[in-house]
Amino acid sequence: MLEIDLSTKLASLELKNPVITASGTCGFGEELNEYIDIEKLGALTVKGITVKAWSGNKQPRIAETPSGILNSIGLENPGITGFIDEKLPVLANYRLPVFVNISGHSIDDFVFLAEKLAPYPEISGIEVNVSCPNIEGGGMAFGTDSSLVYQVTREVRKVYPGIVILKLSPNVTDIVEMAQAAEEGGADVISLINTLLGMKIDIKRRKPELGNIFGGLSGPAIKPVAVRMVYQVASKVKIPIIGMGGIMSGSDAIEFLMAGASAVAVGTAAMVNPVLLLKIIDEIRDFMKDNKITKLSEIIGQALL
Amino acid sequence: MNESRIKSNIQISENYFLMEIESPDDIKDIKPGHFLNLRVNSINSTDPLLRRPISIHDYNPESGSVFLLYKRVGRGTEILSTYKKDDKINFLGPLGNGFTVDFKKKKILLMGGGMGAAPLYYLCRVLSRENRLTVLLGANDKDELVYFLEIFKNTGAEVHSASIDGSCGHKGNVIDLCLMENIYDYDYIYSCGPVPMLKELQKLAFEKDLKGEFSLEERMGCGIGLCLSCVCKTVKGNQRVCKEGPVFPLEEVIFE
Numbered sequence: 001m002l003e004i005d006l007s008t009k010l011a012s013l014e015l016k017n018p019v020i021t022a023s024g025t026c027g028f029g030e031e032l033n034e035y036i037d038i039e040k041l042g043a044l045t046v047k048g049i050t051v052k053a054w055s056g057n058k059q060p061r062i063a064e065t066p067s068g069i070l071n072s073i074g075l076e077n078p079g080i081t082g083f084i085d086e087k088l089p090v091l092a093n094y095r096l097p098v099f100v101n102i103s104g105h106s107i108d109d110f111v112f113l114a115e116k117l118a119p120y121p122e123i124s125g126i127e128v129n130v131s132c133p134n135i136e137g138g139g140m141a142f143g144t145d146s147s148l149v150y151q152v153t154r155e156v157r158k159v160y161p162g163i164v165i166l167k168l169s170p171n172v173t174d175i176v177e178m179a180q181a182a183e184e185g186g187a188d189v190i191s192l193i194n195t196l197l198g199m200k201i202d203i204k205r206r207k208p209e210l211g212n213i214f215g216g217l218s219g220p221a222i223k224p225v226a227v228r229m230v231y232q233v234a235s236k237v238k239i240p241i242i243g244m245g246g247i248m249s250g251s252d253a254i255e256f257l258m259a260g261a262s263a264v265a266v267g268t269a270a271m272v273n274p275v276l277l278l279k280i281i282d283e284i285r286d287f288m289k290d291n292k293i294t295k296l297s298e299i300i301g302q303a304l305l
Numbered sequence: 306m307n308e309s310r311i312k313s314n315i316q317i318s319e320n321y322f323l324m325e326i327e328s329p330d331d332i333k334d335i336k337p338g339h340f341l342n343l344r345v346n347s348i349n350s351t352d353p354l355l356r357r358p359i360s361i362h363d364y365n366p367e368s369g370s371v372f373l374l375y376k377r378v379g380r381g382t383e384i385l386s387t388y389k390k391d392d393k394i395n396f397l398g399p400l401g402n403g404f405t406v407d408f409k410k411k412k413i414l415l416m417g418g419g420m421g422a423a424p425l426y427y428l429c430r431v432l433s434r435e436n437r438l439t440v441l442l443g444a445n446d447k448d449e450l451v452y453f454l455e456i457f458k459n460t461g462a463e464v465h466s467a468s469i470d471g472s473c474g475h476k477g478n479v480i481d482l483c484l485m486e487n488i489y490d491y492d493y494i495y496s497c498g499p500v501p502m503l504k505e506l507q508k509l510a511f512e513k514d515l516k517g518e519f520s521l522e523e524r525m526g527c528g529i530g531l532c533l534s535c536v537c538k539t540v541k542g543n544q545r546v547c548k549e550g551p552v553f554p555l556e557e558v559i560f561e
Contacts, residue, residue, distance in 0.1 A: 024532065031530040031548070035306075047533075055543055058561075060524045062534040067351040069526065076533050076543060220351040248351060271527035272354060273344075273397075275306055 004288050005295045006281070008042070008262050010240050011163050011188035013097060013124055015042035015263060018296060019253065019281050022244050022267030023048055023101035023127060023167070024073065028087040029094060035274040040281065042263060043097040046087070048129050050103050051112055053079035058211035063200045068221030068246075069268055070198050072212035075103055080116050088120065097124035099165060110152050114160040125163030128156055128187075131171075131194035143169035143194070146181040153185025165189040165242065170222075170229055171197050179233040190233060191242035191265065193226045219268040220246040227259050234260020235304055248276065250283020257284075257296070258303035307332070311392045312370060314385075318448050320377045321420075322386050323362070326394055328369045335364045335371065336403030337428035338520055338552045342528035343373075344395040345384045357381040358525050358547070360424035360497075361399065374423040400528055401551050404428050404495060404518055409435045411492040414517075415462070416441045416506060418479055418498020422453045424520055425497055429460050438462035439486065443479025443502070447472035480505045493517050494555065504560040517555045521546050 006017040020043040026032045028046050038044060056076030063070045078086060083100070091098050100123050102113040110128060117123055130143035130152055142148045149166065157164055166182035168175060170193035179190050195216025200209040208214075226245025234241055243261030246268065247253050253264045269276040284296075293299060312325040328335070342356040362374035377386050388394060406428070413436050417425045422442050432438060440457045442464065444450045450466050450473045457464045466474030467482045475482055479502060488509060494517030496506055503519050510517060523546040526534035530548035537546055538559040544550060 025527075027531045035529065056533065056536065059537075061536075062355075062524050062526045062532075064353055064355050067354055069354060071526065071532070071534065073533050076536065219354050268354070271532050272356065273306065274527075274529065274531075 002289055002292065003294060004285050006285060006288075008296050008300070010242070010263055013163055015097060017042045017281050018257065018263040018284070019277060020099070020242060020263055020265045021045055021270060021277065022265040023129070025267035025270050029091050029098075032270065032274055033094070036278050039094055039096050040278055041096060043099060043124065044091075044094070045099040045101055045127055045265060046091065047077055048075045048101040048103045049077050049080055049083045049113065050075060051080055051109050053077065053082055060209060060211055063209040063215065065198070065200055065217065066221060068217050068219035069271075070200055070210060070215035070217050071195070072210045072215035074212060080113055084116065084120075088122070092122040098122065099125045099127045099163075101127040101129050101167070103129040107152055107155055111155050111159055114156045118160050118162075123162060125165055125188070126156070126160055127165040127167050127191060128152060129167045129194070131167050131169030143178060144172050146177045149178050150181040150185040153182050153187050157186035163188045165191050167194055168192040169194050170225060170245075175229045176232050176236045179237050183237045183239050187239060189240050189242060190237065191244065192233065193222070193229050193245045196222055196225065218246065220248055220252075222246050223252060223255075227255050230256055230261050231259040231304065234301060247280065250280050250287055253280050253284055254287055254299060257299045258301070260301040260304055262300055306395065306397055308393050308395045309371075311388055311390055311394055313390055314388050316386070317452050321449070321452060322375055322377060322382075324373045324375070324385070324388070325370050326373065328364070328366070328371045332399065333366070335361060335399050337361070337406060337431055338403035338424055339399035339401050340424075340528075340551065341371070341373065341396040341398035342400060342525070343385065345381045348395070353381050353384070355381075355526065356397065356528060357385065358400075358528050360520070360551075361427055362423045363427045363430065374420070376420045397528060400547060402549065404520070404552050406431050408432060408493060411436045412490055413438050414441065414486070414488070414491040414494045415439070416443075416479055416483065416494065416496040416498070416502075417453070418443045418496075418502040419445070419449065421496070421498030421502075421520070421522075422457075425495060426453075426456055428495060429457060429462055433460045433462055439491075440464045441479050441482045441486070442466045443482070443498070444468055444473075446470045450474070478502070480509075483509060488513055488515065491515060496520075496555070497522075500560060503558070507555055507558065507560065510555055518552050519555045519558055520551045521553060521558065522551070
C-alpha cells in the first residue's frame with residue numbers, strides 16, 4: 001500500500017493538503033460546512049473584509065459566460081468589527097488554517113485591517129487583496145502598480161506577524177513585476193490570479209448585463225491564463241504560490257502544481273458544486289497513486305523548464 | 306446533492322414545461338416556496354456552468370413526485386426542456402426558507418404574475434385545506450394562463466385572471482384585479498412575480514395595513530449562501546434570496 005503524502009508548505013505553515021477555498025466563494029465557512037466537512041480542506045480563505053461594512057454593488061451581480069462567470073458582488077461584507085465580533089468566533093471552532101482576505105482603498109486601510117487581525121492566533125494569515133476589480137478608487141488599482149504593491153506589502157508586513165499573502169491581479173501587462181514587488185516587500189506567499197476584468201451585453205435590452213457594467217471573470221474559461229501566470233511567476237520568485245483560476249478537477253489542480261504552485265484555491269467550482277472541493281483532493285491523491293508519486297512536493301514545479 | 310430520475314417532462318404550452326421527478330427517499334420535508342438548484346449540463350461539461358434555480362411547483366409525498374414548472378427562456382431552460390423520461394437530473398435542494406403555511410380559517414389572497422404563479426400552486430394546495438383562498442393570476446396572454454387557471458380552480462379556490470392582450474379574463478394587469486377585489490377582506494397575502502407588480506402590491510398592502518409574504522427572484526450564483534450574488538434589500542439590510550429567502554415578509558422588502 002503506497003503511502004501518499006498530500007501535505008504542502010506555505011512559508012512556515014504546513015497544510016495537510018493543497019486545496020484551499022478561494023475568497024468570496026465559501027462565505028465564512030459555516031454555509032459551506034452544511035455541504036462538506038470543511039476541516040478536510042487544506043485551508044479556508046474567507047470573504048474579503050473592509051474597514052467599514054459594505055453593502056456591495058447593485059443587481060444584477062452575476063452573469064454567465066461560456067464556461068465562466070462574471071461577477072460584480074462588490075465586496076459586500078460586515079466590516080472588520082462585524083467580522084471579528086460575529087464571524088471569527090464561529091470560524092475559530094473549525095480545526096483548519098484560516099486566511100482572511102482584506103481589501104482597502106488606501107495603504108492606511110490595509111495597515112488598519114492587518115493591525116486589527118494581528119492579535120488573533122486562530123487566523124493563520126491574511127490575504128491582501130490588491131486585485132479586486134469590483135471596487136472603485138482602489139482594489140485593482142493597487143495591484144496594477146508595482147511600487148504600490150511593494151509599499152502595501154512592506155507596510156502590512158510591519159504590523160502583521162502571521163503569514164502575509166499578496167493576491168495579485170491578472171489585469172496587468174507584466175505579472176512577474178508585481179510578484180517580484182510583493183516578494184521584495186516581504187510577502188510570505190503570493191496568490192494568483194484574481195478575476196479578469198470582463199463585460200457582457202444583453203443584446204435585447206442593449207445594455208450591460210451587470211449592474212456595475214464590468215465584472216470579474218472566473219471559471220474554467222480563465223484557466224489557461226492563470227496557469228501561464230503561475231508558471232511565469234514561479235520561474236522568477238522564490239516564495240510559495242497559491243494558484244487559482246477555473247480549477248474544477250484534480251487534473252486542473254495538478255496543472256497549477258506542476259506550473260509551480262505549492263497550493264491551489266478553488267472558487268467557482270464550489271459555487272457549482274461544493275462537493276468538488278473534496279473531490280479535487282481525492283483526484284490529486286488518485287493521480288499520485290496511479291503515477292507512484294508519494295509526496296506532493298515531487299509534483300510542484302515539475303513543468304518548469 | 307441529489308440525483309433523481311425524471312418521470313416525465315412535458316410541454317404544456319409554447320414555452321412552458323412541466324417536469325416530474327422522483328423525490329429522493331431521504332428528502333421528506335419539502336415546503337411550498339422551496340426551490341431546487343438544477344444542473345443542466347452533462348457531468349463533465351463546464352458549459353453552461355451555473356445551476357438553474359427552479360421553484361417547487363408541487364409535491365406529492367404519496368407518489369413520491371416533485372413537480373417543477375419552468376419557462377424556456379434561455380440556454381439553461383432550453384437544455385432542461387430536452388430531458389427525457391428516465392434521464393437523471395442532478396440538483397441541490399430543497400433550498401430556501403419556504404412560505405408560512407400554518408394558517409387556519411383565514412381569508413387568503415394569492416397573486417401570481419407570469420411564472421410567479423408556479424410556486425404558489427403547491428402553497429395553494431396546502432392552504433386550501435383549511436382556509437378560504439382567492440387566486441389572482443396575471444400574464445401576457447391566454448397561452449400563459451390556461452394551465453394555471455385549470456389547476457388553481459381544481460383546488461377549490463376562487464380564481465380570477467388578467468391578460469395584457471385581453472385574450473383571457475380581464476384586459477390589463479393583475480393589479481387591476483386586485484383593485485377590483487375588496488382587499489381589506491384578506492387576512493394574509495402571498496405573491497410572486499415581476500418586481501413592478503410586487504412593488505404595486507406592496508403599496509396597496511401598506512395603505513390597507515395588510516400582512517403577507519413575497520417570494521423573490523434574483524439571479525443566483527451558488528444558491529446556497531456562499532457568493533452573495535442574489536442579495537435583495539430589506540429593512541434588515543441585505544438578505545440572500547437563496548438562503549434567508551426566497552420568501553420575505555412583504556413589509557420588509559425594499560424595492561428600488
